[in-house]
Every structure is written in structure tokens, then in C-alpha cells.
Amino acid sequence: VSGSLLGPGPEFDRIRAIASGLGSRAAGLGDDCALLEIAGTTLALSTDASVEDVHFRRAWLSLEEIGWRATAASLSDLAAAAAQPIGILAALTMPGSEPESSFASIMAGAGEAVASVGGVVLGGDLSRGASISLTITSIGRAPRPLRRRGARPGDGLWVTGELGGARAALMAWKVARTPDPGARVRFARPEPRIEMAGWLAKAGATAMMDLSDGLASDARHLAAASQVALRIDLDRLPCHPSVPGEAQVVGEAPGSFAAQGGEDYELLVTLPAAFDRKPDRGLALTRVGSVEEGEPGRVIMERNGVPVTLTGYDHFA
Amino acid sequence: VSGSLLGPGPEFDRIRAIASGLGSRAAGLGDDCALLEIAGTTLALSTDASVEDVHFRRAWLSLEEIGWRATAASLSDLAAAAAQPIGILAALTMPGSEPESSFASIMAGAGEAVASVGGVVLGGDLSRGASISLTITSIGRAPRPLRRRGARPGDGLWVTGELGGARAALMAWKVARTPDPGARVRFARPEPRIEMAGWLAKAGATAMMDLSDGLASDARHLAAASQVALRIDLDRLPCHPSVPGEAQVVGEAPGSFAAQGGEDYELLVTLPAAFDRKPDRGLALTRVGSVEEGEPGRVIMERNGVPVTLTGYDHFA
Numbered sequence: 245v246s247g248s249l250l251g252p253g254p255e256f257d258r259i260r261a262i263a264s265g266l267g268s269r270a271a272g273l274g275d276d277c278a279l280l281e282i283a284g285t286t287l288a289l290s291t292d293a294s295v296e297d298v299h300f301r302r303a304w305l306s307l308e309e310i311g312w313r314a315t316a317a318s319l320s321d322l323a324a325a326a327a328q329p330i331g332i333l334a335a336l337t338m339p340g341s342e343p344e345s346s347f348a349s350i351m352a353g354a355g356e357a358v359a360s361v362g363g364v365v366l367g368g369d370l371s372r373g374a375s376i377s378l379t380i381t382s383i384g385r386a387p388r389p390l391r392r393r394g395a396r397p398g399d400g401l402w403v404t405g406e407l408g409g410a411r412a413a414l415m416a417w418k419v420a421r422t423p424d425p426g427a428r429v430r431f432a433r434p435e436p437r438i439e440m441a442g443w444l445a446k447a448g449a450t451a452m453m454d455l456s457d458g459l460a461s462d463a464r465h466l467a468a469a470s471q472v473a474l475r476i477d478l479d480r481l482p483c484h485p486s487v488p489g490e491a492q493v494v495g496e497a498p499g500s501f502a503a504q505g506g507e508d509y510e511l512l513v514t515l516p517a518a519f520d521r522k523p524d525r526g527l528a529l530t531r532v533g534s535v536e537e538g539e540p541g542r543v544i545m546e547r548n549g550v551p552v553t554l555t556g557y558d559h560f561a
Numbered sequence: 562v563s564g565s566l567l568g569p570g571p572e573f574d575r576i577r578a579i580a581s582g583l584g585s586r587a588a589g590l591g592d593d594c595a596l597l598e599i600a601g602t603t604l605a606l607s608t609d610a611s612v613e614d615v616h617f618r619r620a621w622l623s624l625e626e627i628g629w630r631a632t633a634a635s636l637s638d639l640a641a642a643a644a645q646p647i648g649i650l651a652a653l654t655m656p657g658s659e660p661e662s663s664f665a666s667i668m669a670g671a672g673e674a675v676a677s678v679g680g681v682v683l684g685g686d687l688s689r690g691a692s693i694s695l696t697i698t699s700i701g702r703a704p705r706p707l708r709r710r711g712a713r714p715g716d717g718l719w720v721t722g723e724l725g726g727a728r729a730a731l732m733a734w735k736v737a738r739t740p741d742p743g744a745r746v747r748f749a750r751p752e753p754r755i756e757m758a759g760w761l762a763k764a765g766a767t768a769m770m771d772l773s774d775g776l777a778s779d780a781r782h783l784a785a786a787s788q789v790a791l792r793i794d795l796d797r798l799p800c801h802p803s804v805p806g807e808a809q810v811v812g813e814a815p816g817s818f819a820a821q822g823g824e825d826y827e828l829l830v831t832l833p834a835a836f837d838r839k840p841d842r843g844l845a846l847t848r849v850g851s852v853e854e855g856e857p858g859r860v861i862m863e864r865n866g867v868p869v870t871l872t873g874y875d876h877f878a
Contacts, residue, residue: 269672278683283600355586366595379696
């Protein structure tokens with residue numbers, strides 16, 4: 245792993261320290277997936293932990309939704325690599341106070357999520373612990389693997405779907421309001437963009453990642469990995485319908501609110517400048533900016549043509 | 562998954578309930594590894610969580626040992642399938658009170674463990690949580706995959722290495738004594754039996770599993786999966802040198818103590834009756850019993866030819 249290709253931020257400082265300590269004992273840390281060549285087939289693997297009171301609160305989600313959401317978050321990493329899921333392994337820890345049936349309820353949600361994109365539950369590990377923790381490892385085939393690196397100056401920068409919905413739900417929960425039902429679904433049942441990712445790879449995408457920490461934060465990682473700068477027009481961001489209302493509550497412009505919203509699990513993708521196709525299915529694909537030569541890792545966000553500074557996404561810590 | 566091929570016990574009741582809920586959304590749950598065919602290559606995958614205050618206590622282990630032990634436990638599942646490791650993915654959760662450098666210390670131990678058997682760290686996920694939790698997913702190639710099923714009446718039943726050392730350390734810690742140094746190593750730095758497993762597969766092994774919950778408990782799962790009965794002579798068990806002393810403290814015979822000791826991560830393997838080879842390397846291989854026709858899943862333990870009843874291993878809960 246080359247430290248210079250990792251973006252800024254404490255999570256990436258940790259990865260840098262780990263990679264430096266591991267030396268040749270690590271291979272290619274820092275992207276959404278590990279890519280592995282097996283007999284001419286490229287496999288993509290990713291592991292993702294969902295921890296109670298860090299990534300979700302128990303009161304917000306049903307057990308099935310906890311399982312779905314953790315699984316979708318892991319599968320979203322496969323989407324980022326344009327991989328087709330084979331299956332998942334699930335390591336599930338539950339407090340001793342939870343009834344035995346809760347294991348099956350969470351795993352039913354996990355199974356539903358992986359089945360929705362053509363995969364199965366391959367295995368797992370069950371144990372008791374102080375809180376609910378679900379670590380999902382996804383494995384898939386990546387015939388046209390994409391990475392965070394590969395964006396070229398001149399490419400267009402695009403996002404799938406709508407942004408800010410999960411954050412809108414979170415903002416409501418944080419002040420004990422009931423979230424907008426549509427926003428709640430975006431938080432509780434995010435959809436891994438597997439099909440769209442395959443379509444984008446075939447359409448000539450040059451780099452891709454999924455948006456888990458929010459566009460303002462994640463874009464810097466794609467820019468660093470690709471050794472380019474990115475320019476984003478916040479006025480062009482496709483906002484979830486719940487965003488204008490929640491943005492007003494906190495006094496932010498909708499685009500700024502959406503750019504700082506994490507856990508939408510949409511895709512950020514770069515495509516050749518001439519790209520102007522429309523996906524067949526209902527999911528939106530919106531051009532939000534462009535790739536430029538410039539300081540590697542720099543992201544310039546503009547509103548009405550004026551640069552603005554945004555911070556990243558803090559989950560709900 | 563066929564419920565009848567799973568052994569008794571609450572963990573397997575959970576797996577049965579999950580498999581029944583998942584239906585066609587699950588594939589082959591309940592063995593040490595998931596086996597996956599990719600372009601003519603069989604891959605083995607396993608995921609394993611190590612949770613503070615469930616699988617270990619912080620005061621007993623260094624950070625590097627926490628990383629080594631969690632990784633070795635996961636790699637031991639690959640050994641059970643006679644797979645050769647490619648690498649691991651690590652999902653690591655640490656309390657906010659831990660310094661940043663602790664992430665790298667734990668991962669250094671994980672990296673050392675996987676490097677000791679020829680693999681690398683492929684990727685991971687880092688987050689903050691209430692306690693230390695490390696979920697390791699291992700992936701490897703299994704040219705001659707073994708499973709828990711496959712043992713045939715008449716086969717001999719064998720174990721690798723020595724049993725009871727990890728339990729001896731645990732018993733000392735539980736009463737605030739300093740464990741025997743050799744026993745401590747067995748708990749803190751178990752060695753996945755990868756090389757021996759490959760040798761056993763080539764030598765004609767018919768079924769295999771690793772001993773994580775203790776022979777008395779685990780043997781029932783091999784017996785259930787293979788639809789056979791097992792007869793074990795407790796007097797023949799190869800005991801770790803620390804076992805006689807600790808067994809005396811709790812008033813158990815050494816063989817009984819060792820049979821109820823979990824987390825040794827040795828292999829339990831069935832081999833044709835005529836097998837009498839010695840492994841080239843230093844690791845012991847001891848015949849401890851035989852496979853019989855009889856009630857599927859039944860395990861008869863004998864001392865001086867007299868059947869005895871033993872319970873399983875409770876970790877330290």
C-alpha cells in the first residue's frame with residue numbers, strides 16, 4: 245500500500261499506521277474491496293462491522309433492519325468495485341439478555357439483503373457479547389473491477405440516486421422526532437447499487453467508490469487514490485425529498501446538507517467527459533462535477549460558483 | 562443445510578433456527594468453513610469473532626496476542642478444511658479510550674499470525690465501540706477439502722498436538738494465579754495446524770474439524786455430521802504438561818480435564834483403520850479412539866474401559 249494514495253482523516257491515518265507496521269504482510273489496504281485473482285477470475289472481498297450505539301441505535305431499527313443494513317453496507321463495497329455478489333459470512337454478537345430467536349431475526353434481514361442482489365449466506369459465527377455487533381464479509385466476482393484510483397482529468401464526476409436521506413433520518417432521531425418515512429427507509433434499508441455498478445463499469449467508468457461517510461469526506465479519498473483534484477457543484481447534488489426540510493432546521497443549504505450526509509450507500513463514479521447515457525432502470529445518475537489536474541486529493545466544493553468549506557460526516561458520535 | 566447433520570448444543574440450535582429461517586438463502590451452514598468453487602478451484606472461507614470479556618480478558622493478553630489469537634482461531638477453521646491460507650480480512654472495534662496506536666498493535670499480531678502460515682492481510686474495517694472486538698475472516702485454497710462429514714465406521718480417531726493447555730491457563734487466571742508459561746502460550750498464541758492438515762488430507766483423512774470448544778463437545782459435531790458414533794479412550798489423550806497439576810486442583814483425571822478444555826485449536830481427524838504413519842515434523846499425532854456404527858452423533862468416552870460422562874467447555878462465561 246502506498247500511503248500517498250490514501251486520503252486524509254483519522255480512519256486513513258489508522259490504515260497508514262497499520263500498513264506501515266505490517267509491511268509485506270499486507271496487500272493493497274485502503275480501497276473498498278480487496279481484489280484477489282483466482283484461476284483467471286477476479287474476486288472482490290470486503291468486511292464491515294455494524295456496532296450498536298456506534299453505527300445504529302437499537303431503538304431506531306427492527307432486528308431484521310439491523311441485519312439488512314449491516315449486510316447492505318458490506319455489499320455496497322462490492323458495488324463500489326463493480327462486483328457481483330456470491331455471498332456473505334456473518335459474525336453476530338448479541339447480549340445474553342436477547343432471546344435466542346433474535347439471532348434468527350437479524351440473520352433473516354441479512355439473508356434478505358444478500359438475496360436481493362443474487363447472493364446467499366455462506367457461513368457465520370455466533371457469540372454472546374455486551375452489545376449487538378454484526379460483521380459482514382462479502383465476496384463476489386468482479387469481471388470488470390473498479391477502484392478508487394483511475395479517475396483522469398477531464399472525466400465527469402457523477403453520483404447515483406439521491407443523497408442526504410439517511411442523514412435526514414438521523415437528524416430527526418437525534419432530537420427525538422419521528423423521521424420522514426422515506427428518509428427512515430434510506431437509513432434502515434439502504435440498497436447496494438450492484439446492478440447500477442455493473443452497468444457503470446460496462447459504460448466505461450474510470451474510478452468508483454461508495455458513499456458511506458458522505459460526499460464531502462469520501463470524495464477526498466477518490467481524489468487522493470486517483471492523484472487528481474475534484475470540483476463539485478453543490479447546487480447540482482440530487483437531494484432526497486426529505487433534505488430541504490431537515491436542512492432548514494439546521495440552517496444549511498440542501499446541497500451542503502446532502503454533501504455531509506453519510507450512509508446513503510450511493511456510488512460516486514467518474515466517467516469519460518463525453519458520457520451522456522441514461523441508465524435503463526429507475527435509479528437516477530447525476531453529474532455533480534468534474535475531475536481536474538491539481539493538488540492530489542483536493543476537493544473544491546462550490547455553491548453558485550463560490551468555493552465553500554464543508555466538514556465530513558461524524559456518524560452520530 | 563440439513564439440520565440432522567448438526568450436533569447438539571445451544572450454538573447448533575441457533576444455527577438450525579437461522580438455517581430454517583433462511584431456507585434457500587443459506588448454503589451449507591454448520592461446518593468449519595464455507596467451500597466455494599471458483600473456476601475449478603475450491604476456496605474455503607470462515608469468519609470468527611473474538612470479543613473482549615467473552616473470548617479473552619484484556620488483562621491476560623498483550624494487544625499483539627489479542628490479534629494473533631483471533632487470527633489463529635479463524636485460520637484454524639481453514640486448517641480443519643485442509644485449506645492453504647491466502648489471507649485475512651480484519652474488522653476491528655476498539656474503545657475510544659484506546660490510543661490510536663493500539664489499532665496497529667493488534668493488527669501487527671494479526672499480521673504475524675497470518676504470515677506464519679503464508680498469508681497476508683487483505684483488508685479490513687476499523688471502528689470505535691464499547692470493547693475490543695476483532696472479527697477475522699480467512700480465505701484459502703482447498704485442493705483436497707475435508708469436512709466434518711466423511712468419517713466411516715472402522716476409521717481411527719486421532720488428535721494433533723496436546724490438549725488441555727489453554728484450559729490450564731484459563732483455570733489459573735480465573736483464580737488470579739499466574740498460569741504455567743507453557744499453558745499461557747497455548748492460550749495466547751495458538752498455532753493453526755495448516756501444514757499438518759495438508760499432510761493429513763494427503764494421508765487419506767476422511768473427516769476433520771478443529772477443537773475450539775473441547776474434544777468432549779466438538780466430537781459430537783463430527784459424529785453428527787458423519788452420522789456415526791465415536792468411541793474415545795480418555796486415558797490415551799495427549800495432555801499438555803500443565804494439565805496434571807491443574808486437573809488435580811479441580812479433582813479431575815488429566816484425560817477428563819483435557820477433553821473438556823477448549824481453545825487448543827488442535828485437529829480432530831478420522832483416518833482409515835490401517836493408518837499408522839508418523840508426521841515428519843515435531844507435532845504429535847495420537848490415536849484416541851475409533852469410529853463405530855451406532856446412534857448418529859453419539860460419543861462414548863471411556864476411562865479404564867468404563868464409560869464416563871463429561872460436559873462441554875464454557876469458555877470462561
